[in-house]
Amino acid sequence: MRTIRTILELREALRDSGDVGLVPTMGAFHEGHLSLFRAARAESETVVASLFVNPAQFADTADLERYPRDEERDAQLAEAEGVDVLFAPSADELYPPGFQTWVEVEELSRGLEGTFRPGHFRGVATVCLKLFNIVRPRRAYFGQKDAQQAAVLRRMAADLDLDLELRVLPTVRDADGLALSSRNVLLSPEDRARGLTLPRALHAGAAADDPVGTALAALDGLEVDYVAVADFDPRVLAGAVRVGSTRLIDNVPLEGAKQ
Numbered sequence: 365m366r367t368i369r370t371i372l373e374l375r376e377a378l379r380d381s382g383d384v385g386l387v388p389t390m391g392a393f394h395e396g397h398l399s400l401f402r403a404a405r406a407e408s409e410t411v412v413a414s415l416f417v418n419p420a421q422f423a424d425t426a427d428l429e430r431y432p433r434d435e436e437r438d439a440q441l442a443e444a445e446g447v448d449v450l451f452a453p454s455a456d457e458l459y460p461p462g463f464q465t466w467v468e469v470e471e472l473s474r475g476l477e478g479t480f481r482p483g484h485f486r487g488v489a490t491v492c493l494k495l496f497n498i499v500r501p502r503r504a505y506f507g508q509k510d511a512q513q514a515a516v517l518r519r520m521a522a523d524l525d526l527d528l529e530l531r532v533l534p535t536v537r538d539a540d541g542l543a544l545s546s547r548n549v550l551l552s553p554e555d556r557a558r559g560l561t562l563p564r565a566l567h568a569g570a571a572a573d574d575p576v577g578t579a580l581a582a583l584d585g586l587e588v589d590y591v592a593v594a595d596f597d598p599r600v601l602a603g604a605v606r607v608g609s610t611r612l613i614d615n616v617p618l619e620g621a622k623q
């Protein structure tokens with residue numbers, strides 16, 4: 365596996381690379397990322413993983429600074445899954461001085477995460493469009509845990525006529541049900557135990573006649589940002605809570621949904 369840090373070098377490396385699968389990431393890999401690498405490896409001639417903690421999608425600098433980073437470990441894990449190229453640019457490489465062009469997926473970026481993380485999806489859409497332009501993948505891989513992100517990116521790909529397929533793979537969970545997230549390493553054992561209430565509440569809600577009311581009742585005592593039915597593809601019951609200084613998000617597909 366090659367680690368590449370500049371756009372020029374990456375374009376050169378991908379010149380005759382055939383069918384490319386791209387897995388955009390912010391690093392701190394867990395089984396969820398590995399499942400995306402495996403899917404990309406199974407379907408692509410060349411697999412590129414990007415590793416970039418994108419400042420543009422963090423409204424809060426403290427949140428950006430405490431985001432877990434371990435490039436050496438990430439590189440080993442990616443290589444073991446057959447990733448060919450790890451693209452790990454600096455912030456200046458992607459946002460050079462004078463940068464001022466942003467992608468705004470208007471309606472889908474509002475509500476849910478958009479309410480609590482202003483500007484987040486503008487940062488996500490912009491960096492993903494840049495990565496798609498730089499790597500020119502046939503397919504790009506994302507996790508269903510970030511259901512709103514997947515919906516925003518699908519809309520952007522359709523609206524801007526991007527010539528690629530977006531693959532959204534199921535959420536990978538720990539044995540106890542907690543959705544894997546790079547931020548989970550920031551949880552104390554007590555906060556982790558409290559955070560487990562979120563998947564349990566969402567699963568209980570998804571099986572009930574009143575999904576939102578049932579999930580909210582099960583989350584009583586936790587700091588809840590939202591619980592809502594979201595009409596994405598698939599339709600999901602989504603929620604976000606705060607445990608300690610960490611925010612957890614999760615969603616489960618609703619009855620009748622395709623997934």
Ligand code: PAF
Pocket residue numbers: 388389390416418421488491492510513
């Ligand atoms: O899901 C993520 O890790 C990020 O939002 C992404 C898609 C890599 C863009 O920075």
